Amino acid sequence: MKVKLTFFHILSLSLLLGLPIAASGVTDGPLVQVLNTGCIDWSAGTIRVRGIAAPATMHDDEPPDSPSDMLDAARRTAQSNLIETAGVIPINAVSRIADRMAQSTDFRDGLISLARNASLTHQEYLSDGTVEIELTMNLTGGFSQFVLPEEIRQVDSVVTMTAAEPDAGMPAKPAEGVDGGAFTGLIIDATGIGAKPSLAPVVVDESEDVVYGPAFVSREFAVSRGMSGFATTLAAARSDKRVGPRPLVVKAIRTRSTGETDLVVSSADGARLRSSVVHLNFLKACRVSIVMDSEADQ
DSSP: OOOOOOHHHHHHHHHHHHHHHHHHTOSSSOOEEEETTEEEETTTTEEEEEEEEOOOOOOTTSOOOOHHHHHHHHHHHHHHHHHHHHHTOBSSSSOBHHHHHHHOHHHHHHHHHHHHTOEEEEEEEOTTSOEEEEEEEESSTHHHHHHSOTTOOOOGGGTTSOSSOOOTTSOOOOOTTSTTSOOOEEEEEOTTTTOOOOSSOOEEOTTOOEEESGGGSOHHHHHHHOSOEEESSHHHHHTOGGGOSSEEEEEEEEEETTEEEEEEEOHHHHHHHHTOHHHHHHHHTTOEEEEOOOGGGO
16 A cells, blocks of 8 residues: 655655755764755765654544555655655766756766665654655765766776774885875865865866876775765865875865866965876876865865
8 A cells, every 4th residue: 555645744754854864974074965955965975864664544434554655755755865865966067966867867867776786775654644764875886887977987006005094003105205105185175265175176287287086096996985085174085095194295286177076276285286196006006085164264
């Protein structure tokens, strides 16, 4: 039997249940984008959404909704919210996931399939018969493999590097002649310039020469950990194991004219990053974290 839901039930409870989703991610400088349909935790690399099913008033000749019907209805609502929330995500400066869905039925069908396989991370039956669930989908793994641009290819030279996260307790191996030792990752401070996160950010210098972007990374790492981590404080970015114990910190001086997800660093910092194969290797391994203002600060 189909669950009988009213628009008021779905809208009011979805808004109420959206509050704990937002609150659960706001600790230690994560970058969380809160929407009416759910939230995108860019720091954790996840989308979290809620789905609810509230029983409607029954007529005497109609049996009550079964628990399985209620759960199925809540899951369908959550999956719809998941697709809508994912659609907001910028792939790069010129394309969102929603744009890809509009352009390709196959892409939309693939995203729907991913939403159906999202993890059930919360399930609760309330005293009034309402069922609420939370679904979580990772932005890495199968999602990244499906969504990331084809221009991100496997880079053979990075295969020799371990795919595991660097041990923060182990010193970086020195690289002679480069600042007294090799940097283990890159942190870009993009606060105060109105920058926005994306799945495939591009960083250029003042001459528009690309310093970091899809052509720099190996698909293996982009899929497994994302092209970049995100944080709202330098302290949180430094604590990210992906950048290792000795990250290079540079300041983004503005966003690029192509869009708010592309960043511009000084020509000096761009040259510094291009000066060593060691630095190019950690870029290929996506050992990059970007610090941005939270929504509350913008």
